[in-house]
Structures are given as structure tokens and as C-alpha cells.
Amino acid sequence: MKRxxxxxxxxLIFAHKDLDIDYFIxxxxxxxxxxxxxxxxxxxxxxxxxxxxxxxxxxYYEEEYPTFESFIHKYYELEEDIVKEIMDELHAFPKIxxxxxxxxxxxxxxxxxxxxxxxxSRFDKLLRMEI
Numbered sequence: 001m002k003r004x005x006x007x008x009x010x011x012l013i014f015a016h017k018d019l020d021i022d023y024f025i026x027x028x029x030x031x032x033x034x035x036x037x038x039x040x041x042x043x044x045x046x047x048x049x050x051x052x053x054x055x056x057x058x059x060y061y062e063e064e065y066p067t068f069e070s071f072i073h074k075y076y077e078l079e080e081d082i083v084k085e086i087m088d089e090l091h092a093f094p095k096i097x098x099x100x101x102x103x104x105x106x107x108x109x110x111x112x113x114x115x116x117x118x119x120x121s122r123f124d125k126l127l128r129m130e131i
Contacts, residue, residue, distance in 0.1 A: 001127065010103070
């Protein structure tokens with residue numbers, strides 16, 4: 001799962017604009033029991049309080065920053081090469097959005113699990129609705 005850290009437990013992540021919990025759970029393969037509970041909690045951790053960065057920019061910061069790119073660079077204090085990488089990704093995949101994700105927003109931290117070598121690419125595909 002590609003993510004860009006900008007503060008302690010704060011990241012920018014990519015996800016499909018139409019991603020919802022039903023798709024996430026169905027495609028995860030979790031049908032009942034602990035697996036269903038776990039993947040529901042993971043989705044909530046990832047998305048329930050994450051903010052669409054373009055919405056944040058357009059609603060609150062458009063007057064302060066001349067472009068979305070400058071907003072990402074200055075507000076999140078990211079290096080220019082990282083900002084270019086993010087912008088290239090957003091231009092290449094128009095249905096993908098950039099989200100401001102707080103890993104501790106609901107009091108649970110699944111970082112080790114969702115970014116593990118075995119599962120990171122699967123979570124990336126789930127978030128992008130590529131499964």
C-alpha cells in the first residue's frame with residue numbers, strides 16, 4: 001500500500017473514489033466471524049475519518065495556495081519529487097483520490113498488518129478497487 005508519511009501516524013494514501021465498505025469486505029473474502037470483524041475494523045481505520053485531500057484543498061485552502069500541487073507540497077511539507085510522484089499517479093488514474101489518513105483515528109493501529117510484505121499489495125489493490 002503506497003503511502004506518504006508527513007507526521008507521526010499520519011499518511012497520504014490512494015484509494016478509489018467509489019470505494020465503500022461493502023466492496024472492501026466482499027473482495028477481501030471475509031464472510032463471517034473474526035475475519036469479517038477484522039476487515040470491517042481495518043476499513044474503518046483506513047477510511048472512516050480519512051479526508052479527500054482534493055476536497056480539503058477546494059473547500060478550505062484554494063485561496064491560500066495557487067494550485068493543488070503547491071498545497072500538497074507546502075501544507076504537508078513533502079519534497080518536490082514526492083509531490084510529482086503523487087501528481088503523476090493522480091493524473092494517470094483519474095478515479096483514484098488522495099486521502100489524508102490518520103492511522104490512530106479510531107484508536108486501533110493496523111499499520112504492521114496492512115503494510116506487511118505478504119499483504120501490502122493486496123491492500124493496495126483493495127483500496128484502488130483493482131480486485
